[in-house]
Amino acid sequence: MRDQTIGQAAQDAGVGVETIRFYEREGLIEQPIKGTGYRTYSPELVTRIRFIRQAQRIGFSLKETQELLALRANPAADCAEVRAQAQHKIAEVDEKISELLRVRAALEAVVASCPGRGGLEDCTILEALEDAPRGPGTCRCDEPRKGKPR
Known part of the structure; x- marks a missing residue:
């Protein structure tokens, strides 16, 4: 394989030309x-972009x-260092998944309490969002409103 233009390199690496410029x-x-x-x-540079x-x-x-990339270029580096970084990334992903599950549960709670009809003044989802100081996932959607008939 021989050297390529930026357009050819981008196509070979599966990215856009602007991505290559950004990486630069x-x-x-x-x-x-x-x-x-x-x-x-160079082919080596295209491999690096990939x-x-x-x-x-x-x-x-x-x-x-x-x-x-620095580890990859260091002949004295050990695979254990790369593994440790990957394990750290897994822990971060698990944390994000937990947070997304909490968000989903909160959304399910407010959606379940919503009658799905009526005017916006009776919208329990909007009301739950207005009552945010109680924290995420806490919704008083089933409680009667103060001063407003249901």
Whole structure:
């Protein structure tokens, strides 16, 4: 495989041209030197772009991806370091899943209490959102309103 233009490199790596430019600005890849009037991207650079994209797909941030790239380039690095980073990412994902499950439960509670009809003045979902100081997931949707007949 020979060097490619940015458009060819982007297509081969499965990203857009602007993604490559973004990676250059962020310091994830070096901007190639102009050769014959335009920049060319080596097969190794295209492989690096694919690596970055795949790391993003599985949830690594750009900073974390930079750390993985540094480990990858360090001949003294150990696979255990990469594994530790991946395990840390799994813990973060588990935390996000827990939070999303809490959000889902809160939404299910307010939706279940909603009669699904009537004017907005009787909307228990909007009322629950207005009563937010009690914290997420706490809804008094089934309680009678003060001063307003149901």
